[in-house]
Amino acid sequence: MSSQVPDINLGYGFEDEQTRQQLELLDDLQKLGVSEYVDLPQLVVVGEQSTGKSSVLQAVTEIPFPVDDNMCTRFATEIVLKRTQPGEKTRVDVIINPDEKNESDERKIALRAWRPEKFDPAGDLTKDVMKNIFDQAEDIIFDENEERKKMKRGHQPWAARSLSSATLQITRSGPNENNFTIVDIPGLIREKKSNAISIKQTADALASKYLQNPRSIVVVVLDITHPDRQQIYQMLDQVKDQENRVIGVVNKCDRKQAQSDAWVFDLIQNGGNSKKYLKEGWYGLRNRLPSELDISDEERDRRENKFFDGEEWSSLDRNKLGRHHLKSALIKMRNRHMKRSVPKLLPEIQAKLDKCVRDINVLGEARTSNQAQYNSINKIATKYSLMAQGALNGHYDVVPQDTNFYARKLIRDDLDNFQREMVSKGPTKAFRRSEDDADVVAFTVPEEWATKILGLDGYKWIRDAIQKYRAKEDVGEINPEVKNQLWKEQTVSWKETASEWFRRVEETIDLVNSKLFEEACSDEELRAKLQSWLLPEFEKSIEDARAEMERIVLNERDAHLFTLHPSKAERQQAYHQARIQAITDKYVSFNTGASLPQATDPPSKISPVPAKVIINSLIYGNAELVGVINTHDSLAAYYDVALYRFIDNFALQVVERHLLGRHGPLQLFNSDYVSKNLYGEDNASKLSDLASEEPKKAKERRDLEIQRKSLEESKKLVQSFKIL
Structure with a gap:
């Protein structure tokens, strides 16, 4: 691995025409909001705090995620990469998708209307720009006043702060992008102090929700802490069909103790006797050190390649080491997963629509006048x-x-x-x-x-x-x-x-x-x-x-x-x-x-x-x-x-x-x-x-009507999808 794998190799060679159309279909379904009611294919990154999930995301998407856990672990982040027609300019859009079940109508309107200030959609997603986006998103999601903002800037202990089910969505569209969506959820908490129990339970519930979605591709991130002490490693046993839809990452390989931590090699080798065999395999990464935060992506890749050229790693398959091989594997895995998942959407949408109509009928006719x-x-x-x-x-x-x-x-x-x-x-x-x-x-x-x-x-x-x-x-x-x-x-x-x-x-x-x-x-x-x-x-x-x-x-x-x-x-x-x-x-x-x-x-x-x-x-x-x-x-x-x-x-x-x-x-x-x-x-x-209807019932009717409209439009889209 003497040189990095160029991005051009990650282009159309990993996507046939059907996959591209399926990705466009999923994007249209996402716009209709049907993911609130039907599980859609998605790629999710899970792991404990401080395992370097943000660094993995940065490595795969080339978007400079803030690596300070306090900045990005309180809500889910969805990164959407979309390929556009040749010649179109690259553009970045940032929105917040509110929690449909637990937010008031006023809060939903406010969150949907939010856009980051001092942000140029045609500009680069630099580290400072990303930090500005996350800061503003956190303020609006948690509706924080000035006093709480000061506490946050003062690095208030994470365990004392709450989580949200809202999702920050960052979409980068351009002719050189891969059609790729990845979700980062708040990290799991190891500590069990009383003031962190409720936050830990929320984090566990969010992780479990994504793990149990049969259409999720799960990227499990471990650091060099022994896996038996990492909760996500144990949670893998709960994942149905884990061999086919889970891919593993051992991050911070450069911090492994020399001649020790043999489990790292065992996982990446992924042999028949592996303690946690995954069909899609385990990949090793070497990410930026705290002192390397300002180096370029090219320099980051050079140092990673040099590290894995070391004698200690020569016994491993070089295709299992480095961010570009991980990214290639993710795209291939996603393409296979898409072909399996999309044909099953129509019957599920129809079943949800039928139930929605029944629920509306139970409410009777609207009585607004x-x-x-x-x-x-x-x-x-x-x-x-x-x-x-x-x-x-x-x-x-x-x-x-x-x-x-x-x-x-x-x-x-x-x-x-x-x-x-x-x-x-x-x-x-x-x-x-x-x-x-x-x-x-x-x-x-x-x-x-x-x-x-x-x-x-x-x-x-x-x-x-x-x-x-x-x-x-x-x-x-x-x-x-x-x-x-x-x-x-x-x-x-x-x-x-x-x-x-x-x-x-x-x-x-x-x-x-x-x-x-x-x-x-x-x-x-x-x-x-x-x-x-x-x-x-x-x-x-x-x-x-x-x-x-x-x-x-x-x-x-x-x-x-x-x-x-x-x-x-x-x-x-x-x-x-x-x-x-x-x-x-x-x-x-x-x-x-x-x-x-x-x-x-x-x-x-x-x-x-x-x-x-x-x-x-x-x-x-x-x-x-x-x-x-x-x-x-x-x-x-x-x-x-x-x-x-x-x-x-x-x-x-x-x-x-x-x-x-x-x-x-x-x-x-x-x-x-x-x-x-x-x-x-x-x-x-x-x-x-x-x-006149009770406010609660009127709200229930509005929500069901929104759901029905979303499901009906989604059904039409899937039915008209010619390749299916």
Whole structure:
């Protein structure tokens, strides 16, 4: 290696036409900002602080990076070299790409608008110019005031200062440039002092982010400190496909201890037994010493070549030593990587675009104006009411195939269960069965029947009530108030049962209402606002329904026991006849040959009186017993009629009319209601309060729209790329 490899050999010989076009495609994609959403091929330099990463960058790009770590390790730096048409002038552009996720909109605008002062785009990138760029970039990225600037100029300890995810991008375009992009990220920190822990974690996270990007070509820079003590050496094990996309650099080879540090030779030899074999290999560099900062690039190359001409390095492949061979290897590696990576971009862009569109759809339509807000709510109300009507009418084809939407089915199930519980609970005091009465009197003499019957549970409470409520009635009559009081006792459970099933029906309606709103309005915040807005009307309809339930309960409990239903009289007569028939049958069967007192006096010898007539005369010949039995039969007959009347009234008046009716929770929210309450200038303020987007959501929508535009334009670019 007696002479340097001239730059002209690094030109088109390392790039075919397809690679150049792919590089131009990537540059266009970068301009569209798609790298925020899709990993693009890039070359990244990683290493610990003070390993000489800046010197490596300077060697590869010929741009004089500041070698003071305090000047360039707080944010990522992207160097873009672009070849232009012959004859065009070389130009340098400097911009800052802000952190899209963690910066405010105002800061993003300020960072994007920034350009370095006292900078000539057509001038040379000298050491002083580069220092000026980095100083200004650091000030704007960290928004540093004068006091912090003084601290920085005073070499404030690095560990006490923060890092940023913003990227300083320096683009040099000219006819003699190679199409080449390289990224320098803040160096990893070895120290673990408490005041450096958070900074160390940030640096580690940045490094890991770039290492895990499957489209990154990683340049790992080690110095002559043993690799086992360098964190990046350990982190290589985390890199997927490290053999194909990692290239290694051992920097500061001239500071290696003579006849020691044999690991340096082992790495560069990269043999099968190498401790860290890399397919792309390891390269050795000798960079400027602190005393050589002002020497030219030519002098730097001469001293590096002379150093590696030494006997100690003669056993190594000379193509693995020196900056020009490293640069050649990087360009070849990049070209291969490009051909593998670019064809995979389109499906990934499409997948990201599909997700972005889905996320935008979840947000719903933008609501930046009153008209847009009104249209959005009206659209939701139309969809909601259409599904609600289908759910109430049993037309389930207009709602998702989920039984939680089937309002009519669920309400019918509730009402059926309500009916069964009302019937199964029955009256407070069970009404007497005729067979049970017959069992009691069949084994006693007729003279004791009245006493026996009046002492039975089903009759005694009636007899006691008659005695308790005696008033001005004649002998043999009962006070009409008796039946009213007995009826109240018999129906005491009706209110409790009705109230419980009212609550369950209300829960069913709440469930259906919630499911309908979820389906009609995907915007969770707007849905919550709409439900809160409608809540007073919903609650009013519930209260109206509850008041109606209270009325029908009171009507049945406190009103006069009256019905026009013919079955009441029929049932009462049936109770009477069944009792006499049962007692007759039972008495005759168990008292064969015994005689009954005649119903005529003297007894008729021509036409014997039937036993049933005699028994009826015996039972209903006792005035007190007649009053008790007739009251019992009247209450029992009326109970059957009133029970189903109450069940029907609950179903029709409470549930159907109020809860499911035109003003009920499931029919209230529709286009007419929206128009009446939100349309027009008088309702503009209320509409805005209800439907305007939250700032956070508005920002999310803007970011997603920017992402969609970037992805759509990028998709068009990749689709139109003819070589693919």
